[in-house]
Amino acid sequence: MATLKSFVEVHPDSHFPIQNLPYGVFKPSPTSAPRPGVAIGDFVLDISEIARAGLFDTPTLDSSDCFLQPDLNKFLGLGKPAWKEARATLQKILSSTEPVLRDNASLRQKALVPMSKVEMVLPVVIGDYTDFFSSKHHARNCGLMFRGPENAINPNWFHLPIAYHGRASSIVVSGTDIVRPRGQGHPTGSSPPYFGPSLKLDFELEMAAVVGPGNELGKPVNVNEAGDHIFGLVLMNDWSARDIQAWEYVPLGPFLGKSFGTTISPWIVTLDALEPFACDAPKQDPPPLPYLSEKISKNYDISLEVHIKPAGAKESSVVTKSNFKHLYWTLTQQLAHHTINGCNLRPGDLLGTGTISGPEPESLGCLLELTWNGQKQLSVNGLTRKFLEDGDEVTLIGYSKVLNLILNHGAIYLLNSAPVTLIGYSKVLNLILNHGAIIY
Numbered sequence: 001m002a003t004l005k006s007f008v009e010v011h012p013d014s015h016f017p018i019q020n021l022p023y024g025v026f027k028p029s030p031t032s033a034p035r036p037g038v039a040i041g042d043f044v045l046d047i048s049e050i051a052r053a054g055l056f057d058t059p060t061l062d063s064s065d066c067f068l069q070p071d072l073n074k075f076l077g078l079g080k081p082a083w084k085e086a087r088a089t090l091q092k093i094l095s096s097t098e099p100v101l102r103d104n105a106s107l108r109q110k111a112l113v114p115m116s117k118v119e120m121v122l123p124v125v126i127g128d129y130t131d132f133f134s135s136k137h138h139a140r141n142c143g144l145m146f147r148g149p150e151n152a153i154n155p156n157w158f159h160l161p162i163a164y165h166g167r168a169s170s171i172v173v174s175g176t177d178i179v180r181p182r183g184q185g186h187p188t189g190s191s192p193p194y195f196g197p198s199l200k201l202d203f204e205l206e207m208a209a210v211v212g213p214g215n216e217l218g219k220p221v222n223v224n225e226a227g228d229h230i231f232g233l234v235l236m237n238d239w240s241a242r243d244i245q246a247w248e249y250v251p252l253g254p255f256l257g258k259s260f261g262t263t264i265s266p267w268i269v270t271l272d273a274l275e276p277f278a279c280d281a282p283k284q285d286p287p288p289l290p291y292l293s294e295k296i297s298k299n300y301d302i303s304l305e306v307h308i309k310p311a312g313a314k315e316s317s318v319v320t321k322s323n324f325k326h327l328y329w330t331l332t333q334q335l336a337h338h339t340i341n342g343c344n345l346r347p348g349d350l351l352g353t354g355t356i357s358g359p360e361p362e363s364l365g366c367l368l369e370l371t372w373n374g375q376k377q378l379s380v381n382g383l384t385r386k387f388l389e390d391g392d393e394v395t396l397i398g399y400s401k402v403l404n405l406i407l408n409h410g411a412i413y414l415l416n417s418a419p420v421t422l423i424g425y426s427k428v429l430n431l432i433l434n435h436g437a438i439i440y
Helices: 047-052 073-078 080-094 105-111 136-146 242-248 271-277 331-339
Strands: 023-027 035-040 043-046 112-114 119-121 129-132 163-165 171-173 182-185 194-197 205-211 230-237 262-264 278-280 298-300 303-309 317-323 350-352 378-380 383-385 393-399 412-414 422-424
Touching (some): 035 047, 047 080, 080 271, 182 242, 205 331, 230 271, 230 350, 331 350
Parallel strands (some): 129 350
Antiparallel strands (some): 023 119, 182 194, 205 350, 303 317, 303 393, 412 422
16 A cells, blocks of 8 residues: 555645545535545545546445535445445545546546635534543543542543543534633632633643444444444544633533533544554553453554644744553543443544543643643743633644654644654644634
């Protein structure tokens, strides 16, 4: 697969080589209807046009109208055979040796849309959203802050993937502005609780699994078959108002401190594209119960970064570098546990990983950890931050160092002065924060 080459010109440092082909939903113009596409180089391939041309001539896709829909849900529901057929077909028709699209000027003009001209929208209709708490390093740091070293991680955490049910209606696509939430915070002394704009607004560096075929109510998914129910991954920022969260979360957990906004990248990178970057998951001690015990326990080697650009600044600063491989509980364990009580998942459901923190101080996945709940300051482009301020722009980046599989599109930045270190980065969360009105 490494030698596969597209007839579409793809720069060696492109975010979107033919080995990637992430799926999204886009509008070619503001008045156009949304339609599915895949990213290739600097273009979006309109797969609704490919479907109309009859090029998905495969057993599962031949009679389906899944690519004529305004979202990817129907395609996701068809399952792994359809996903593999679609990927194989798209890689074939985009390859440099295949004339069916390369030599058809009319179809090529309709199907290949410059990425700079499209508007990306949410790729799926998200009926339900669950956010897990699967990073051991993040869990330990939060426990040290709020419970002390004697009980840093609650005993149950090592036996099951902890999660909460989030708010699907406030999930938005990358580039959508976020309004600073209002709510209650801890009272000071004998005063009433604080009420007003959150004073501790935070990002959370996460990824999320997009569910494909669901399961019937009352019928759990076997952990060793759970991978067949996961279509792919997106980057995710589960924005958090830490002061609101701290006051409300006992005894039932997150509510207003989380439900005001969650952002995902518009491109879904499939598990098939990520397979070359699979790696062993961390050893779990104690061993999980049988329903969570996997024949093959794997994570993915995906480098992750967060950049913050203060309002008016010309450049952003890297505030953390982490990696998906640090997750203690795997994607498949998360999905299996989610369904073990009979809960039914549906195509398009979103399963967040929780904040992905690493073991080093520079690999912590949120400001709560980086500033130790505001006890120390973080340097951001010559300024200081404890939590996010109005006008801050937050960028989440995910990439592989082998095939440079990027989860979104955007500008290219130099890592340092050496040209060989040029890596494509993507602006994922170009979000503006303010007290009351959206800033454009």
